[in-house]
Amino acid sequence: MKQAINVPIILDIVKTIGDEFAMDFKKERIPAGSAQFRLLFNTIEQKCLSYMKDNIYKYYPGIPWVNDELNFEKQKKANDLTEYWICDTMDGAVQYMQHLPGWTINLVLIRNGQPGLAIIYDPIHKEMFWAEKDQGAFLNNVQLAIAQKTEPKYMLASFNHPPLQNSIDGLNEKTGALVVKLLNEYGAVRNYGPCGLQIANVGAGRIDLFCQEGLDTYNWIAGILIAKEAGATILNMKGDDWQWGDDSLLVGNSPVLLKLVNTLREQD
Numbered sequence: 001m002k003q004a005i006n007v008p009i010i011l012d013i014v015k016t017i018g019d020e021f022a023m024d025f026k027k028e029r030i031p032a033g034s035a036q037f038r039l040l041f042n043t044i045e046q047k048c049l050s051y052m053k054d055n056i057y058k059y060y061p062g063i064p065w066v067n068d069e070l071n072f073e074k075q076k077k078a079n080d081l082t083e084y085w086i087c088d089t090m091d092g093a094v095q096y097m098q099h100l101p102g103w104t105i106n107l108v109l110i111r112n113g114q115p116g117l118a119i120i121y122d123p124i125h126k127e128m129f130w131a132e133k134d135q136g137a138f139l140n141n142v143q144l145a146i147a148q149k150t151e152p153k154y155m156l157a158s159f160n161h162p163p164l165q166n167s168i169d170g171l172n173e174k175t176g177a178l179v180v181k182l183l184n185e186y187g188a189v190r191n192y193g194p195c196g197l198q199i200a201n202v203g204a205g206r207i208d209l210f211c212q213e214g215l216d217t218y219n220w221i222a223g224i225l226i227a228k229e230a231g232a233t234i235l236n237m238k239g240d241d242w243q244w245g246d247d248s249l250l251v252g253n254s255p256v257l258l259k260l261v262n263t264l265r266e267q268d
Contacts, residue, residue, distance in 0.1 A: 002083060005109065005117055009059060011128060017051045018105040018123035021090070025124070026099045040097055048089035048105065056085065063109070075217040076245040078113035085109055086218055091120075092194035101125075102193035106222045113244065118225035120200045129200040129226050137203050137229035144230035146253050147205040155208035155256070157186040160195040162216040174213040182211065185263055199223025202251045203230030209252030209260065213237065220249055227251050237264065 021044075031037040053065060065085045085107065090096060092103035101124045109117040111133075120129040129144075131137035137144040149155050159182060161175050162168070182189045186208075192198050196219055201207045203226045210227075212220075224242070228234055235241060237248035239261035250257050 002111065003060060003062070006059065007117065007130070007132065010056065010107070010117070011119060011130060013052060013055045014105050014107055014119050014121045015123075015128060016055075017048055018121045020051075021048070021096070021103075021105075022123035025096065028097070030098055037097070041093055044093055044096065045089045049087055052085075052087050052089070052107065066110075075215055078110060078244050081110075083109065083111045083116075086221065088196065088219060088222070091196050091219060095193050100193075102197070104194050104197050106194075106196050106219075108222045108225070110221075115221050115225040118222040120196050120222050120226065122197060129197075129203070131203075131226040131229040133225065133229070135229070137226045139204055144203045144226070145205060146203060146227070146231045147208050148253060149208055150255070152185050152256075152259075153187040155186045156188045156190065156206075157182045157209050157211065158190050158192055158198045158201075158207050159211045160191055160193075160198060160216070160219075161212065162214040162219070168214060171214045178211060178213055181264060185260065195219050196223040199251050200226045202232055203227040205230075209250065209256055211237075211251075211260075212249045213247070215245075215247040216249070217244060224249075224251070233257050235261065237261070239265075 028040060031040055063083055063085055064081060065087065066079050088106035090103055091106050096103040105121045107119045108115050116133045118131050128140050159179060179189065195212060195216065198207060199210050199220065200223045202210050224234055232251050233254040235250040235257055236246040237250060242249060
């Protein structure tokens with residue numbers, strides 16, 4: 001039998017390490033070369049993951065951890081484990097290293113191949129997005145609901161691309177074509193950095209839709225549960241319900257997404 005999760009305890013663990021990074025924000029020099037970049041990036045990842053594992057293990061020693069963020073083959077399907085943690089130790093680490101806001105600590109509990117608990121913490125703004133399956137989504141302690149706009153010229157669309165996108169043939173061209181289509185359709189088009197945070201902000205009604213070409217499951221998965229529990233529809237670019245392993249993502253309210261899918265089909 002799966003162990004019940006004490007959500008406030010997990011939220012507090014995520015908040016504690018996020019706030020610690022916030023206290024150190026801008027104290028390290030911006031990396032000037034590849035060696036400095038890799039060193040700082042690895043330091044951030046190891047510090048965050050070690051803290052999360054050590055503290056969550058005290059309460060849930062039987063739940064393993066999976067870290068395949070940059071292994072795209074393994075992201076094509078859920079792990080065979082009954083339950084496991086996925087931690088994006090710092091989504092938007094590049095922004096952190098560049099002394100910019102727009103970085104988060106993300107944690108997801110996968111159960112039976114689907115997200116059961118998702119947390120995205122933005123330490124700069126002290127905003128904790130979280131959701132449990134079939135229990136709604138929340139920003140701190142306020143329940144979330146998606147936007148209900150109907151006029152594209154007043155909508156804000158956002159997009160992103162996977163890490164290491166240059167290694168995927170044709171992906172930059174597909175992303176560029178998508179952005180052009182969004183610019184032709186919506187009043188404002190932006191990329192706010194971490195895709196998990198952008199998807200969570202769809203759930204908060206701040207962003208009207210999120211789009212991405214290219215497989216990026218582990219960066220999406222926390223935001224997907226939060227947005228879905230806030231009422232969002234989750235599709236792929238073909239207009240089908242998003243499934244684990246799909247290499248594109250659309251998040252928003254159903255009428256907006258269906259109209260966009262039809263527009264994309266007409267323009268192809």
